[in-house]
Amino acid sequence: MTAATARRVLWQIRHDPRTIAMLLVVPCLLLVLLRYVFDGRPEVFQSIGAPMCGLFPFIVMFLVTSITMLRERTTGTLERLMTLPLAKLDLLGGYAIAFGLLAAAQAVVVCLVGFGLLGLDAPHGAALVGLLAIANALLGMALGLLVSAFARTEFQAVQFMPALILPQLLLCGLFLARDAMAPLLEGLSWLLPLTYAYDALARATDPAALDSALALDVLVVAAAGFAALALGALTLRRRTA
Amino acid sequence: MRGGNEVLRSVSLGVSHGSVTGLLGPSGCGKTTLMRAIVGVQIVAGGTVTVLGMPAGASALRRRVGYMTQAPSVYGDLTVLENLRYFAAIVGAGPERLAEVLYTVGLTGHERRLTRSLSGGERARVSLASAMLAGPELLVLDEPTVGLDPVLRAELWSTFHALAADGATLLISSHVMDEAAECDALLLMRDGTLLERTTPQQLRDRTGELELGRAFLAVIEEVARSAPG
DSSP: OHHHHHHHHHHHHHTOHHHHHHHHHHHHHHHHHHHHHTTTOHHHHHHHHHHHHHHHHHHHHHHHHHHHHHHHHHSSHHHHHHTTTOOHHHHHHHHHHHHHHHHHHHHHHHHIIIIIISOOOOTTOHHHHHHHHHHHHHHHHHHHHHHGGGOSSHHHHHHHIIIIIHHHHHHTTSSSOGGGSOHHHHHHHTTOHHHHHHHHHHHHTSSSOOOHHHHHHHHHHHHHHHHHHHHHHHTOOSSBO | OBTTBOOOOSOOOOOOTTOEEEEEOOTTSSHHHHHHHHHTOBOOSSSOOEETTEETTOGGGGGTEEEEOSSOOSOTTSBHHHHHHHHHHHHTOOHHHHHHHHHHTTOTTOTTSBGGGSOHHHHHHHHHHHHHTTOOSEEEEESTTTTOOHHHHHHHHHHHHHHHHTTOEEEEEESOGGGGGGOSEEEEEETTEEEEEEOHHHHHHHHOOSSHHHHHHHHHHHHHHHSOO
């Protein structure tokens, strides 16, 4: 039933070719834009663009999942599923597989463009960035699933992007090193999962030798993902008022 | 309790096997809340709901009870066939059963159409087909014929009777009194209370009204007289 759910979510996306095209093309165009914004400063493009390749899937899957799950809640299909012999784990697992695959496709295309065409450096291999991108996408999916419980309309759901994701992007170290931030903000950044996602990507795109810090980052991202998924599962109620 | 409001008060009812029971009453009288309680998706503040000998919502009941919500709960961005394939995979129904159900609701030939491009009545039938896939012993249908043309409505009612003849129990809500005549038994509801459990013939005989809509009004007046204020 997990596989059936994953297949169903992919069917839904297949009927929306424009979304698929945008999922694949928009991050690449943004990367090209970034390349020319920092035209004379390749080192800045490298320090922002390379980690960005692994952050796009996080942002996109957060948005896509929160809307898909919100629809499931508002159109009554979730209520129907809850009357059927479908375990919540099947539903969550199906979502994870479907969006994981989608994220993988996005990561492959973005990494090909970034590390292939635009000349970004991946000293430890573009594949590592791609794998981190998929892990981040699953974290984004889990967070999206969770916040869908707190939105009643799609208007509200999209607002969670600037409300929850943008602050994490600002504080994660992508635009300004965290140790250069005010102590309060730096302290806050330690509590945000995207900080660890970014840190892993920064290490993966830096020539310095990899150490256990990368593994620790990945562990934190995975733990945050599972925690969000577990909390999200609590919001899938068989009975409602 | 639904959405913080007390919806149902002192409702006590039983439905016999292999029959079509109509749950009738005006909009907002608690029909949907009662049906949600029976399929076990409603948080019940007090009282017990027993379905096929088990507490409502028990996991063993999820294959034995089919529920069709009032608004069609199917995926608009999937085709008819994809919707049914997904729900069939969940309840373990095979392709023959799927084709059979499609035929029953009159959607054969529409398999490849996107559900959101269907008319309201067609969408409702996709939802009904999904509820029928498992071949449930109890089918709880919330206003299944709303917005359907008279021909289709008549066809669906004959389908319901055929299902009951095969041993299934159907509980069907409606706010259209002329559908009451199609039911074996009637439950009349108003303002969260069950006014009467009867049959179309009993209701006509007792109230002296031939038309069931008028008979229902007579029952309401009777209740108002016996409990003033």
